[in-house]
Amino acid sequence: MVGPTIEFDTVLELCQDQHRRIVLAVLAHEKRSLTLNDLTKTILKHNHHAPIMEIPEAEATQIRISLYHMYIPALAELSLVEYDRERRLVEPTSRLEQLEPQLSAIISADPGLEPPVTL
Template sequence: MDDQSLDVVFDLLADQRRRYVLACLIDHTEAIGLADLAADVAGRENKEAVTKPPKEKVRTIHTSLYHIHIPKLVEAGVVEYDQDRDLVRVSETGEQIEHLLTVAADGGEER
């Protein structure tokens, strides 16, 4: 991976919501609906709460995924988005950054 590619990956991983999106997509072997992805991300962001995140929070996350995060991840080639079917999945490139995502989740301690 060259320096420019590494900069793109670090930019993508700099945002916690995008890290949650990638973690969720890596956890799923199949494409996931954008609404389901938003609910999963809301749950990850609301991890301390016992109850499900409020619908308004899920709706807000859905909007940010649709307008900001998914387009940025698609442009970088990390995810694929089928707008007609409203499905998102991690691309082969995204699978390659799984290790970096794991290192980031562990607080930077590589094992």
């Protein structure tokens, strides 16, 4: 479903949080379905620059909860992703692909992220 054009201010708002920038970047780069677990691991990898096994489980749980309840539903509401809550699977849409130039510019400006953000 391709809806009306997303305003640039909305794109900026989506990119205010670094975790959401990481999710958007990895989905745009991978161009395939990813699980919430994949996305959580990617956020942890970019935030800590340490092996996943060394990161406290409580932090991983907090990130997974925020993805499940806030970040992914917000992206789904704008039709940037399709979200299967039961399988916890997130799939980028063509609408996300249309935003890739703006997202790329914003992500490139983030000194904490090195594009491409990958799994």
